[in-house]
Amino acid sequence: MIRLSHVTHLFGDDIRQGLAAARQQAGRDRIRQTLDMTLALDDVSLDIPTGELFVVMGLSGSGKSTLIRLINGLIRPQIGRVDVDGTDVSGLSPRDLVRFRRNRIAMVFQSFGLFPHKTVGENAGFGLAIEGLGRAERDERARHWLTRVGLEAYVDAYPAELSGGMRQRVGLARALAVDAPILLMDEPFSALDPVTRNDLQGLVLELEAELQRTIVFVTHDFSEAERLAGRMAVLHEGRIAQTGTPAEIRTAPADAHVAAFVASAVA
Template structure:
């Protein structure tokens, strides 16, 4: 199972005067000017894009570019001020509370930068937690959790607790938990950025290998161009909430849209091809 994602004119304004901020945006004012005039922060500005089913799509930018705000729209942890978000043609912003819960349980899962593991539960219980919330039987929860613990290389650590694991192992638990529920869409918000370089490279390799087998629709958030080039079929680059460029890794490297993207390319640390 895979899912198409379409965003149409998505804008998110934080503050008490969003309509004034929207008007200023329509007049062409930038993020800093809008903050000065109406004390509103523009998280995402009139952003439209299409993420194809089964695609590994990377969204990148510097801190404050809007990338984490944007990805949280896809599972409705954040709702936009205006715009539409379609998943396989369905506007997820129109989902009633019960339908939204089902959407989060069956269609989209997320891996966070901070691991977000339950410290009082074992590795096995953490991996099976989403299945438990969904109402799967205890036997199925255990079976699926064991399978994914093995898949991410943590066999033998099923009864360990998060505090007994390294950072890389904890991130593997987070990845296994997201994969165990077998959703069509997998969101990863700077999921590997807290790891040391060698562990980070290992996790990137594991994600690539899993994707070759699973063909999920993956949306991966990062501020690191090397990581984006390794993982993305296509890459979107944001600046101040606006979409600057979308393209394949080769497009980004050889045809940067402007000086901002070009500076990213010039600061790459290593070749990836």
């Protein structure tokens, strides 16, 4: 279980004053205009059960990336708390937080995040090297997952020799190789062409059915969310506008903002 409980987070210089304004429900626009601060998340509560493919959807600036970085402790909430399987992530010491990330969570980035000077195999095994696994074992596990994502022939290639879709497959193999029970995916396919994007969405669904890992997938595309999600949350200006299954959100959008997302999807 991933649980966010009444989480509020701001970016700016005078956090104390910004939090006071947020507690008074000043709203994102007023806080930006009067304090020159960004209210990234505003009293967000969310439960994601173990084994679910959960999608967080919203426009740029809605708070999606902040939310996903709270889950792995890259950002600590200024109000509220984040729990993963009963562990208060925001309360971990720096050393325990590093251990928690290595053992519990893997992440796939929009920008691929590959090392250009390392081979595909070395990139896929990088997390295992950080864990201290021996060369033979990490090469074997990296090769296994590269084969699973269709890149067994590219183990000795370099990222510059790959297409964007292939690079993202390497990033996915790297995340899977560490065997973390939670996978965070921050708009991983948004820079790819529609055909490649469709293929990788299918791969994620196959892997979820096979592995039953908890996946939190961030996107701004309702069509993508509708294809992938068991359940989803729509963020708008730092608040949750609606949660539910894609069918529930399509048939009964909570407000005009959610309805606009639904209308943007290709039927």
